[in-house]
Amino acid sequence: MKLQDQIGQELHFKSAPKRIISLVPSQTELLYDLGLEDAIVGITKFCVHPNHLIKTKKVVGGTKQIHLDKIQALQPDIILCNKEENTKDIVEACSAICTVHVSDIENISDCLAMITQYGEIFKKQNLALKIVEAIQDNLKDFQSYIQNKTTLKVAYFIWKDPFMVAGKETFINHLLQLNKFENVYADLARYPEIQPKEDKDIDLVLLSSEPYPFKEKHIEELKAYYTKANIQLVDGEMFSWYGSRLIQAFAYFKWLHQNLV
Structure with a gap:
């Protein structure tokens, strides 16, 4: 082959x-x-x-x-x-x-192509197809769920000391877009270092559980900069792990939208 x-x-x-x-x-x-x-x-x-x-x-x-x-x-x-x-x-x-x-991997299509290719390489085509179909079905359901949601301006933090966020050309940015989260740092490449500053236009700040393990105390720290924003801890695996993890991701995204406080 x-x-x-x-x-x-x-x-x-x-x-x-x-x-x-x-x-x-x-x-x-x-x-x-x-x-x-x-x-x-x-x-x-x-x-x-x-x-x-x-x-x-x-x-x-x-x-x-x-x-x-x-x-x-x-x-x-x-x-x-x-x-x-x-x-x-x-x-x-x-x-x-x-x-x-x-x-x-930059998007869902890349993920599905990788899964399909693994199926071919390891002679697991049937299982690979089932995973691909499950992801596609869950994505379609989520797209229906999200279509009438309001678009929110979002910053997605992945690191502290220095602060780093997800920018363009990343899988995280792709999943933010699927969630109707407009990434305010989408004009910057990859994972730029940024200096938080007061920005009243940001609706939502997401603090990822990985690679830096953000905790509740960091919410308080960032409230000093994002005084009007909703600041939430999120499961970084759901936003950055591709492969079969995507089967679970869309149910998590639904839960997240339902529990934005």
């Missing part, structure tokens, strides 16, 4: 890979939901879903720093990476060990 991954690398497979290392938490969860738990031999310390994998699989580092010796010792057939999560150096180093598949 021959195919191109999402950054255009041409990959060749004589058979379905039997020993998989995943360097992307959301893609690890997808592998599990595709029935590939037994084939997973290595994961990152951030691969927390399902939570038992961290005890049963070899941890080979994080998403930005890896232990190549541990990866090599596991003798993988394939290593799964992501353009945003993993560095170019990591991809190149892993490519010297075995085949590396790199995903590149």
